[in-house]
Amino acid sequence: MYEKLEVKFELLRTNTIFMEYVNARLHAQWKRTRGKWSEHWKKNGGKTNPQLARSKRKSDCPIQEWNHLCDYWELEKTKKYSDKMEANRAKQVNISRGGSRSIANHTFQMINPETQMPPSPLELYHKLHFNATKQGWLNENSRIEYENIIEHKQAALDELNSKGITITTTMEHQLEKEAIKSVCGRKKTIQSAWEVGVGPVLRKKDSWMKSVAESSQRDSSENESLRNKVIALEAKQKRDKEKYERMFEFIGTKFPDFESIFPIDASDEAVSDNTI
Template identity: 70%
Template sequence: MDEHTISFIGTSATDFATECGIIMRNICPMNYHTWESVPEDAKTLMYEKLEGKFELLRTNTIFMEYVNARLHAQWKRTRGKWSEHWKKNGGKTNPQLARSKRKSDCPIQEWNHLCDYWELEKTKENIIAHKQAALDELNSKGITITTTMEHQLEKEAIKSVCGRKKTIQSAWEVGVGPVLRKKDSWMKSVAESSQRDSSENESLRNKVIALEAKQKRDKEKYERCLSSLAQSFQTLKAQYP
């Protein structure tokens, strides 16, 4: 380690990068899709593995920032290589085939996590594109799109896209949400995004109707009270002229 730059240089830097790659492939959980979201205990384990071959100044903040940056770079590089392998083997057109062609240096559990993520990301893109195409068509005809209409278009887009992807269809029912796999839970928010606005508007309308009904009942009660008082007054007036 270079004492002036507080980093590894030369062959040490190469060896350090190589070891980071090995640790990343064998230890780092890939079901977290940003480096910041990787748990600290997982990162600590990676530091400990590095300490077996390199001197890590764990108390030196600047040096540990360097180590973290190198691990982050290797994390991006590793995921990028695996993603390219998935795409090269038909991930965007035949995800099941791509899943079956796991990259040899990727543990099977991590590969399945990543394939799930990539497949859903592609499906989400298709749903958004399908919905936008439907919106554009209605706009071109001069049709005013209401919140309810937009919600319906989202449901139709989900049903259309997922119907072409049996692996997703088995875990999704429009208007119900994920029924088998938790990893499909993002779809529920896609379908509910505009439904929430519609529900809020409906709730507000119901409150207005309820207030109007209450106002009407109060008015009728007030009128009955006035009528009763008038009758009582007439009775008293007749008894005591």
């Protein structure tokens, strides 16, 4: 993988942070590719007739990698683990399309490129449980829970509106989070590093997104501070200039010949403005 990358890009191998990111992305890509090859192996009778499945190699998989993976999939230990995982997935009531990707990663990918606004919790929930290009809702339970979430959110909005409270976007997103937890977490334990009803939250390998967000926030704060300083300096300059003009006018009323004694031309005014 390194060799293929270096055909088009320069890998900064001495940069530890950069290489950690590259390795994380390569590892994620390898997991996705291996999963597709595993699915192909199973569809061709890998569990019942492994020799036949081995002979039907996927076209985009090199022979060496294919033989290595077939050896791994044919191990008795691998078969037992695979059967156990399939049985566990079959027990899931409210399944998700999120896969191993965390909520933070999905949210990062769904940020609006124009407004730079992240999706609402309800939008994220819909994306993880609805597939418009295939069967729609992953199952009937997902559809029912989505409708219940909307009902809980609307009830909370109606209560706030009855009290005359102005609802902001931040408040609305918080109401959606509470509605999701209320509906999806009734019979489930809230586990560490998981968000009820949607999946894993920010993990160690997603730390690069956190650093990007913090850097963007820090730059925004610094720019805002600089803008405030410029505005303050401009206001001070305006006040000083008005003070100078009032003083000049006062002296002119007391000493009518003041301007004839100390003539001020345009260049002098420019100098005065710069001095102020």
